[in-house]
Structures are given as structure tokens and as C-alpha cells.
Amino acid sequence: MTDPVSVITAKRDGGELSAAQIHWVIDAYTRGEVADEQMSALAMAIVFRGLTRAETAAWTDAMVASGGRMDFSRLRRPTVDKHSTGGVGDKITLPLAPLVAACGAAVPQLSGRGLGHTGGTLDKLESIPGWRADLGAEEIHSILADPEIGAVVCAAGSGLAPADRKLYALRDVTGTVESIPLIASSIMSKKIAEGTGALVLDVKVGSGAFMKNLDDARELASTMVDLGADAGVRTVALLTAMDSPLGNTAGNALEVAESLEVLAGGGPADVVELTLTLAREMLAAAGIDGIDPERALRDGRAMDRWRSMIRAQGGDPRAALPTARHHEVVRATESGVLTRLDAMAVGVAAWRLGAGRERQGQAVQAGAGVRWxxxxxxxxxAGQPLFTLYSDTPRLFDSALAALADAWSVGDTPPSTPLVFERIGLSGSSVGA
Structure with a gap:
């Protein structure tokens, strides 16, 4: 007979939990038979003692089994998804999903809302008038099956991995977020339950990312790639730079507008480069050869898919995007080469302006954010505009300006940092990019 105390003490003392123990405790916690204080004690034991690969796989499988699983086997196109661990100015999903769909894959992109300094994909898309994030399973399947669409970006239903939702909320308030096995299983349980056949992971590294150094990012990426392989999902990970923010904007409507520039064949070079790099990885993982995503950007096919995708979810792709009522300009105080633009500082500034939230369920301002x-x-x-800050609430400018006070440096030597550090393949091996 398994009980919570024996599971907690086994892990506390450095033991390896059996798959049966893990499945029992996750199921019992989801049903309310294991108390929050008991699960928080187990999570803290995992933070200190870790999980083996077998334990992590069993933990992930148990969270998947706590709810339903989507089935895309009726689709005529291969399914592939992308997940980013979160960064500043990371609007890549917006041009990427319709681009990959235009190249022949079905893209079921279940996304989230922002919390803290990292923006949420759903918050960005909800700045489009009429657009809906909440879709039923049949509606998702219908959009993916439509030969003129093939991509959907929406909220994960409450029935997918409900154990993860409950455990994530607990970890957030008990100091047990910083565990690579728990982070990996949280991400992968939702992606496996989503039912995609292939998955490309964009693991951010740097000041504006959750993973601050390459070693931790590499461990997280390898763990997630292994979990995908164990579950039969073809999975590859890229480690990408997040010391500086992506593109030129952070904020909801601001990032939608920048994504439209990319879909129109322009846009910031780093956003275009990462979009195309991830598109090629997604197409390869889906088994689609001989299609050039760069051509699909240039000839307008990706933009056509975007418009169809937005309309299918109730949005008006031609409607004007919201703009903030007030703005403030920050000017450079000296001349030279910009050697540093801190992603975390920019993200915090955008959050403080109203683009992000401090707690789940809090409203965000569609037009708020930062342009650099x-x-x-x-x-x-010296004297040229360096940042423009946007908000509907003028009193928020002071705190945002404080966040940016030490956000940049000027010098003589341009920095040299690759956008993609490494690729971790299906075998878990690491290859320099």
C-alpha cells in the first residue's frame, strides 16, 4: 500500500521512486487525496535530490495520464509544434505557425499567457480585435484539417495534463520551481498530451531567460528531448540567445505589428533568422523535404495563412491594432557602439508599463510596451532616441524608466554573439550551431 509519507521519505533519503509510486502520488494529488503540504514536501525533496531519467519519464507520463490526450491521426498532414521556454520580444510563434503550415505541415500550437517579464503568445494575439484563444477540440481539428489554414494558436484545454496545472501553481508559491526534471516534465506533459507527432524546442539562454547559462539550458534541453523520445514524439532542441531581446519591440500589439512585417517579407533580421531556422527544423522533424520556408515568406503564402488563421479564430486580420494613449522617449546619453541591451531590464520595463501581469488572471494593456x-x-x-515607452497609464513610466536605467552600454567594440548556440538532436547529442 503506497502512502504519501513513504514516497516523500524515500525521495528525501535519496531513493529512486518506482513508476507505480509516481503514478499513484500524481493521481492521488490530482484527486485531492494527497494534501498540498505533502506534495510541496515531495517537490522540495526533488529539488534537492533530483529525479533519474526513468523517474522523470514516469512523472511526465503520470501527468499526461491525469487528463485527456488530443488525437490528430485523422489529419492528412504531419503535425509539428514549437515550444519556447520564454524570452523578451519573443514573437516567433506568430510568423512561424502560418509559415510552417504554408509549407505543408499541420501546426497545433497550444500556447500560454505571460507572467512577469516574459510576454505570452495569447496576450499578443488577443490584441487583434475579435480573436479567440479558447477553442474546443473539434474546432481545433477542423482548422488544422482546412487546406487553406493548417495552423492554430490557442489555449490548452483544462482537460490536458490537469496534474501539471495544479502542481505548477503549488511550485510557484513553495520555492520549488528551480528543478530541471520538474520544469522539463511540466513542459513536455502538455506537449505530449497535445498529440503532436514532432516537436521543436527553443530553449532560451541568457539574462532575459529562465536558464541563465549554457550548462543548465543544455541539461533542460537534453532532458526534454529524451522525454519526447520516450513518448514517441520526434523532438529536437535549439539553444538560442536571450541576453538581448529579440526584434525591436516588447509588448502585445507592438509584437503583432512586428510579426506582420516579417510575414510581409521584412522585419528585424534576428526575428527573420530565428523564424526560418525553427521552420526548417520543424519541417525536417515532420518529414517534409524540399520546401524552402524563405520562399513562402517572400511570395506571400505565409501571410495568406496568417490571415486565414486569424479569421478562423474570430479575429479581423485587417483591423487596426490598439495603440497606447501615452508615450515617453529615452535618449542616448553618449555616442558610440551599443555593446549591451539587457533583455531582462527591457522585459521588466514592458511588464511595468502594463504589457505583462504579476498574477494569473490580471488584465494586460494591449498597446503597452517598449520599442528600442x-x-x-x-x-x-548622443541625443538620439534609444527607447520609446508606451502605456495607457502615465504613472507607470517612472518605474519602467527605473528598470531601463542600466539596461544598455556604449563602447567601441561590437559584440559577437550567435543567435543559435547549439542543436540537441533526437539522440540527445549536442552539436554546435
Whole structure:
């Protein structure tokens, strides 16, 4: 007979939990038979003692088994999804999903809302008038099956991995977030339950990311790739830079507008590069060869898919995006080469302006955010605009300006940082990009 105390003490003392123990405790916690204080004690034991690969796989499988699983086997196209661990200015999903759909894959992109300094994909898309994030399973399947669409970006239903939702909320208030096995199983349980056949992971590394260094990011990526392989999902991970924010904007409607520039064949070079890199990885993982995603951006096919995808979810792709009622300009105080633009500081500033939230369920401002007018490596002159801040609430500018006070550096030597550090393949091996 399994009981919570024996599971807690086994892990506390460094033992390896059996699959049966793990499945029991996850199921009992989901049903309310294991108390929050008991699960928080187990989570803390895992933070200190870790989980083996077998334990992590069993933990993930138990969270998947706590709810339903989507089935896309009736689709005529291969399914592939992308997941980012979160960064600043990371609007890649917006142009990427319709681009990959335009190249022949079905893209079931279940996304989330932002919390803290990282923006949420659903918050960005909800700045489009009429657009809906909450869709039923049949509606999702119908959009994916439509030969003129093939991509959907929506909220995960409450029936997918409900154990993860409950455990995530507990970890957030008990100091047990920083566990790579628990982070990996949280992400992968939802992706496995989603039912995609292939998955590309964008694991961010740097000041604006959850993983601050390459070693931790590599461990997280390898763990998730292994979990995908164990579950029969073809999975590959890229480790990508997040010391500087992506693109030129952070904020909901601001990032939608920038994504539209990419879909129109323009946009910031780093956003275009990462979009195309991830698109190629997704197509390869889905088994689609001989299709050039760059051509699909240039010839308008990706934009056509975007418009169809937005309309299918109730949005008006031609409607004007919301704009903030007030703005403030920050000017460079010296001339030279911009050598640093701190992603965390920019993300915090956007959050403080109203683009993000402090707690789940809090409203966000669609037009709030930050635009930066220079990227690291570019020359700036004293007095030129460096940032423009946007908000509907003028009193928020002071705290946002405080966040940006030490966000940049000017010098003589341009920085040299690759956008993609490494690729961790299906075998878990690491290859320099």
C-alpha cells in the first residue's frame, strides 16, 4: 500500500521512486487525496535530490495520464509544434505557425499567457480585435484539417495534463520551481498530451531567460528531448540567445505589428533568422523535404495563412491594432557602439508599463510596451532616441524608466554573439550551431 509519507521519505533519503509510486502520488494529488503540504514536501525533496531519467519519464507520463490526450491521426498532414521556454520580444510563434503550415505541415500550437517579464503568445494575439484563444477540440481539428489554414494558436484545454496545472501553481508559491526534471516534465506533459507527432524546442539562454547559462539550458534541453523520445514524439532542441531581446519591440500589439512585417517579407533580421531556422527544423522533424520556408515568406503564402488563421479564430486580420494613449522617449546619453541591451531590464520595463501581469488572471494593456531604436553592434549618437515607452497609464513610466536605467552600454567594440548556440538532436547529442 503506497502512502504519501513513504514516497516523500524515500525521495528525501535519496531513493529512486518506482513508476507505480509516481503514478499513484500524481493521481492521488490530482484527486485531492494527497494534501498540498505533502506534495510541496515531495517537490522540495526533488529539488534537492533530483529525479533519474526513468523517474522523470514516469512523472511526465503520470501527468499526461491525469487528463485527456488530443488525437490528430485523422489529419492528412504531419503535425509539428514549437515550444519556447520564454524570452523578451519573443514573437516567433506568430510568423512561424502560418509559415510552417504554408509549407505543408499541420501546426497545433497550444500556447500560454505571460507572467512577469516574459510576454505570452495569447496576450499578443488577443490584441487583434475579435480573436479567440479558447477553442474546443473539434474546432481545433477542423482548422488544422482546412487546406487553406493548417495552423492554430490557442489555449490548452483544462482537460490536458490537469496534474501539471495544479502542481505548477503549488511550485510557484513553495520555492520549488528551480528543478530541471520538474520544469522539463511540466513542459513536455502538455506537449505530449497535445498529440503532436514532432516537436521543436527553443530553449532560451541568457539574462532575459529562465536558464541563465549554457550548462543548465543544455541539461533542460537534453532532458526534454529524451522525454519526447520516450513518448514517441520526434523532438529536437535549439539553444538560442536571450541576453538581448529579440526584434525591436516588447509588448502585445507592438509584437503583432512586428510579426506582420516579417510575414510581409521584412522585419528585424534576428526575428527573420530565428523564424526560418525553427521552420526548417520543424519541417525536417515532420518529414517534409524540399520546401524552402524563405520562399513562402517572400511570395506571400505565409501571410495568406496568417490571415486565414486569424479569421478562423474570430479575429479581423485587417483591423487596426490598439495603440497606447501615452508615450515617453529615452535618449542616448553618449555616442558610440551599443555593446549591451539587457533583455531582462527591457522585459521588466514592458511588464511595468502594463504589457505583462504579476498574477494569473490580471488584465494586460494591449498597446503597452517598449520599442528600442538600436540593437547591439549598431552605432548610436548622443541625443538620439534609444527607447520609446508606451502605456495607457502615465504613472507607470517612472518605474519602467527605473528598470531601463542600466539596461544598455556604449563602447567601441561590437559584440559577437550567435543567435543559435547549439542543436540537441533526437539522440540527445549536442552539436554546435
Amino acid at each position: 531604436h538600436a540593437k547591439p553592434g549598431e552605432t548610436v549618437a
